[in-house]
Amino acid sequence: KNEVEQSPQNLTAQEGEFITINCSYSVGISALHWLQQHPGGGIVSLFMLSSGKKKHGRLIATINIQEKHSSLHITASHPRDSAVYICAPIGDRGSTLGRLYFGRGTQLTVWP
Amino acid sequence: DTEVTQTPKHLVMGMTNKKSLKCEQHMGHRAMYWYKQKAKKPPELMFVYSYEKLSINESVPSRFSPECPNSSLLNLHLHALQPEDSALYLCASSLKLRGRIFWELFFGEGSRLTVL
Numbered sequence: 001k002n003e004v005e006q007s008p009q010n011l012t013a014q015e016g017e018f019i020t021i022n023c024s025y026s027v028g029i030s031a032l033h034w035l036q037q038h039p040g041g042g043i044v045s046l047f048m049l050s051s052g053k054k055k056h057g058r059l060i061a062t063i064n065i066q067e068k069h070s071s072l073h074i075t076a077s078h079p080r081d082s083a084v085y086i087c088a089p090i091g092d093r094g095s096t097l098g099r100l101y102f103g104r105g106t107q108l109t110v111w112p
Numbered sequence: 113d114t115e116v117t118q119t120p121k122h123l124v125m126g127m128t129n130k131k132s133l134k135c136e137q138h139m140g141h142r143a144m145y146w147y148k149q150k151a152k153k154p155p156e157l158m159f160v161y162s163y164e165k166l167s168i169n170e171s172v173p174s175r176f177s178p179e180c181p182n183s184s185l186l187n188l189h190l191h192a193l194q195p196e197d198s199a200l201y202l203c204a205s206s207l208k209l210r211g212r213i214f215w216e217l218f219f220g221e222g223s224r225l226t227v228l
Contacts, residue, residue, distance in 0.1 A: 031215055041200055042221030043155070086154060090215045098215060102154030 006103035023087030030092035118220035135203030
């Protein structure tokens with residue numbers, strides 16, 4: 001059983017479109033990361049949030065702790081947004097404390 | 113400086129070689145991590161260091177040997193690896209303050225390892 005479910009697995013969009021990626025998790029969490037990984041490697045943390053909503057530029061992340069659900073939105077998508085987006089909740093107790101549970105990622109491709 | 117720097121970016125080694133991966137950060141973070149990532153899979157935690165002491169070893173084979181010589185540096189020593197160990201090895205760090213870890217992770221670009 002996966003502790004983290006992300007959808008969709010693959011997403012193709014035209015430049016300018018509004019993008020939503022969803023994440024549901026089953027573990028108790030202290031916070032949740034949204035991560036971005038470009039081809040060839042490094043991972044960048046876009047957001048870490050534990051409640052409500054955060055916004056950085058064209059990116060918006062929301063979390064509903066009661067419903068164990070988070071979303072990542074990209075407004076006015078651009079080809080440079082093409083990457084894998086990974087939801088990673090952080091465990092909050094006992095042996096899960098601090099442990100990142102990784103979703104399988106969403107491959108986003110934005111065409112010009 | 114908000115960077116985690118990993119070297120080398122690419123490494124090719126034979127099964128009898130001994131090599132090391134290096135990770136460095138100058139953000140004052142006292143928690144450092146090694147992750148392994150195979151193609152199209154999420155990262156898997158290998159080791160966690162807290163205040164330069166190994167606090168988590170995820171049952172990693174002994175052919176991988178981590179070392180944290182000081183608060184800025186984390187090494188992963190490699191010996192007698194297998195071809196299936198070929199992967200992207202990611203280092204990360206997070207701030208630890210008065211016993212509490214602030215969980216925002218900063219990742220390096222990774223070291224891509226190929227074992228022949």
